[in-house]
């Protein structure tokens with residue numbers, strides 16, 4: 212490239228226009244990636260929106276007839292007009308959405324489903340579908356039933372740059388009908404399955420990136436052997452400024468058989484560190500089982516003789532001195548001064564007759580040096596952190612051991628406990644209970660609690676007896692992974708946009724219980740019905756969008772009930788949950804958690820109703836989310852045209868705002884005010900009347916600009 216840059220400079224010197232033209236072409240060429248991860252973007256992705264009203268101009272698909280299990284027609288149509296036939300049925304005239312020679316057809320509108328392609332503009336709304344309140348004034352956890360791409364776009368309005376951690380466990384692309392692209396399962400024999408998966412992930416990661424706090428946040432993505440190589444490269448490409456690590460985590464120690472290959476016992480977690488994001492040690496090292504060292508006596512003494520490079524006498528002149536040993540009592544009597552280079556140790560006389568010297572002599576019998584000076588060694592001997600080691604008869608030599616500074620600091624922090632001292636006065640130590648919280652975690656994890664069966668499926672079985680969810684994560688694995696980043700952030704906002712059974716929210720509630728935290732989790736998942744279940748439902752003449760179909764969807768059947776059960780401590784039948792959490796803390800699951808949660812479904816609003824303020828009810832939850840999901844949700848402004856809740860307020864009626872300003876004087880906890888103002892001068896007037904520390908957000912212009920899904924991202 213530098214050669215090209217030089218040539219360009221020369222061309223520009225002689226012909227500026229030619230230089231500019233060439234530069235433009237070269238820049239376009241360099242944008243076409245020729246190495247790294249190259250894949251088809253498969254544009255645009257599309258999602259069916261069952262339940263959306265069919266209007267003139269809508270983009271639709273024709274559903275397969277009721278009772279039909281074969282794959283439906285994937286063509287897209289535009290509704291040209293809707294007429295009512297003689298039997299009173301509404302029939303849509305459809306035009307195929309292709310440039311060349313589009314077909315025309317008709318279909319009853321009940322056989323149509325609205326489709327949103329990801330480059331279509333969409334105005335999202337939220338409808339509350341339930342809530343659980345046991346957490347007083349704590350922020351609410353939220354569960355959003357939605358296509359996650361659209362939910363992420365919606366969150367760019369409410370949480371841009373505000374998310375502290377994202378944990379996702381996306382479909383692993385196993386080829387076993389574990390995920391859909393454009394409404395079709397991606398099968399193992401699909402030639403494009405990897406590029407479809409990459410396109411699917413990239414679109415979502417690019418939006419997720421806008422939600423993460425660029426100064427300090429983390430993205431955690433789990434994956435297995437099928438896509439881990441490609442995912443690693445995609446993450447590098449999408450987060451070029453971040454540092455990335457991959458952890459290998461044992462989730463099934465006996466392993467799953469792989470023909471002619473090693474059995475697979477682990478899966479992987481990518482950690483994408485943004486800004487100053489730092490691992491805060493909290494457990495053991497994640498490799499050694501906690502029970503292997505807790506409370507046990509340990510040997511953390513190190514040899515005082517320096518080894519490796521810089522270990523000759525001349526490398527540490529002042530570290531060449533004798534320990535004088537009383538061999539009868541096996542004690543260090545005293546420590547001599549260093550012997551200047553060139554002087555013979557054999558010429559040094561003992562301080563008392565009978566004492567034997569121990570000089571730093573290396574294994575090759577050459578003169579070496581100790582790790583510390585004689586003064587430091589004397590202090591160590593007095594405090595019990597330097598001791599006589601073993602005697603090697605073949606060499607006729609003693610060794611000396613000591614505690615390094617790192618261990619002395621752990622002692623000072625209380626991570627090591629002094630049990631007593633030996634005959635030499637040297638300390639006898641054991642790991643204190645708290646040691647498990649402060650070891651540095653390593654990149655291979657092997658924790659029994661991370662076993663997907665015991666920590667995942669069994670927990671779901673206890674919370675939701677008789678309901679099944681395929682492959683939930685171990686609750687404790689998610690808790691451990693997140694604790695490294697949110698342990699010292701009691702107000703952290705955590706997002707999981709492939710939340711499945713809701714394990715992440717559950718883990719966050721457990722973390723809150725451990726330190727009285729007020730962390731909140733946003734869980735997004737669609738209401739997909741499993742492939743197996745779908746077949747059964749279709750045979751019963753049901754289709755997506757039917758109440759009887761939707762009730763079996765993951766979000767309604769698993770995610771929301773699981774979070775409700777975790778908080779209340781009761782199963783959906785009202786029975787106390789059997790069993791205990793057995794992890795860092797043990798308590799009955801029936802105790803539940805003092806937490807709040809609210810459940811929503813993402814809706815798609817018509818731009819006209821948004822523009823005319825008619826969609827306030829649907830927008831209201833987003834304002835509440837943006838203001839921190841705390842306290843009462845303002846969903847009705849009543850006749851006076853304003854309302855003030857715990858931490859935010861909404862003012863619609865600017866013309867009659869005096870009473871609002873008066874009420875705001877006493878509302879000290881309020882930090883955000885949404886003002887509906889089409890007129891700039893009126894908005895400025897409101898701002899002047901309000902406290903200067905308030906965050907004042909203008910609606911609806913900002914709504915239309917920010918909520919309009921797809922703002923030219925080119926998806």
Ligand SMILES: C[S@@+](CC[C@H](N)C(=O)[O-])C[C@H]1O[C@@H](n2cnc3c(N)ncnc32)[C@H](O)[C@@H]1O
Pocket residue numbers: 357358359360380381382383390391680682683684685708709710711712713714715735736737739765
């Ligand atoms: C592997 S599961 C996550 C399991 C979760 N970690 C747990 O412990 O239960 C992935 C989930 O993402 C959901 N999902 C897949 N594609 C989605 C999409 N485009 N939008 C929303 N949810 C999606 C699936 O329905 C599935 O429940």
